[in-house]
Amino acid sequence: MELRRVEDYDAMSMLAARIVFERIVNSERLVLGLATGSTPEAMYDHLAEMLNRDKIDLSHVYTVNLDEYVGLADDHPQSYHQYMDNLFFSKVDIPSDHTFLPNGAAESLEAEVERYELLIEELGGVDLQILGIGRNGHIGFNEPGTSFDSRTHVVNLTETTVNDNARFFDTVEEVPKQAITMGLHTIMNAESILLLVSGDEKEEALECMIDCEVSEELPATILQTHHDVTVIADDEALE
Numbered sequence: 734m735e736l737r738r739v740e741d742y743d744a745m746s747m748l749a750a751r752i753v754f755e756r757i758v759n760s761e762r763l764v765l766g767l768a769t770g771s772t773p774e775a776m777y778d779h780l781a782e783m784l785n786r787d788k789i790d791l792s793h794v795y796t797v798n799l800d801e802y803v804g805l806a807d808d809h810p811q812s813y814h815q816y817m818d819n820l821f822f823s824k825v826d827i828p829s830d831h832t833f834l835p836n837g838a839a840e841s842l843e844a845e846v847e848r849y850e851l852l853i854e855e856l857g858g859v860d861l862q863i864l865g866i867g868r869n870g871h872i873g874f875n876e877p878g879t880s881f882d883s884r885t886h887v888v889n890l891t892e893t894t895v896n897d898n899a900r901f902f903d904t905v906e907e908v909p910k911q912a913i914t915m916g917l918h919t920i921m922n923a924e925s926i927l928l929l930v931s932g933d934e935k936e937e938a939l940e941c942m943i944d945c946e947v948s949e950e951l952p953a954t955i956l957q958t959h960h961d962v963t964v965i966a967d968d969e970a971l972e
């Protein structure tokens with residue numbers, strides 16, 4: 734695991750954007766695993782700017798997102814579909830049939846998780862996976878206790894996660910209590926992983942991700958066993 738310490742949120746975002754940019758321009762074909770949440774917001778901004786500035790052709794880029802809330806249609810303002818459209822897809826020229834997220838409004842969630850896992854496999858797997866981390870050490874929406882063997886699945890969100898994500902909704906009651914997420918096995922299959930961590934509220938989760946014994950009670954600790962993880966963390970997250 735390579736740890737790159739940076740001064741603040743913007744330095745983290747800029748470095749992450751540069752790493753993703755380099756991968757895009759140096760690949761003949763690239764499957765990017767994308768994350769949502771507050772952490773990667775500025776990275777998407779910088780990345781879109783770099784790609785547009787240099788008029789980079791993106792016809793070789795495919796994206797698969799980590800997760801989506803259950804019960805929110807694609808056009809729901811708080812869905813991750815909308816997040817990705819607003820923050821990234823609408824600003825860059827990735828072909829629209831190259832971008833994928835789980836469908837949280839699918840009639841059969843069971844069929845949807847199978848479809849999504851197969852889709853990732855058919856794309857040839859993820860080359861570079863962007864990740865954030867939850868305060869309780871979750872990655873994607875894989876809450877403490879999730880099996881390390883998990884593939885894409887439906888999860889019940891913990892109270893901590895529901896409360897943490899309530900800031901994106903008008904009231905905490907509106908936050909969905911379930912989500913579809915790539916599993917820990919799915920995430921570990923990525924060729925490279927880039928984990929972004931910013932702010933003192935993530936300090937404990939980060940410290941544990943690096944130092945605690947690998948355990949399903951702390952999902953992010955599984956990253957200790959991946960062969961190519963780069964962590965970009967800012968001073969506040971490391972103090």
Ligand SMILES: N[C@@H]1[C@@H](O)[C@H](O)[C@@H](COP(=O)(O)O)O[C@@H]1O
Nearest residue numbers: 769770771772865866867873874
């Ligand atoms: N499902 C997302 C994760 O993909 C994200 O990494 C994490 C941290 O979110 P934030 O970056 O907003 O702190 O929690 C959310 O619930």
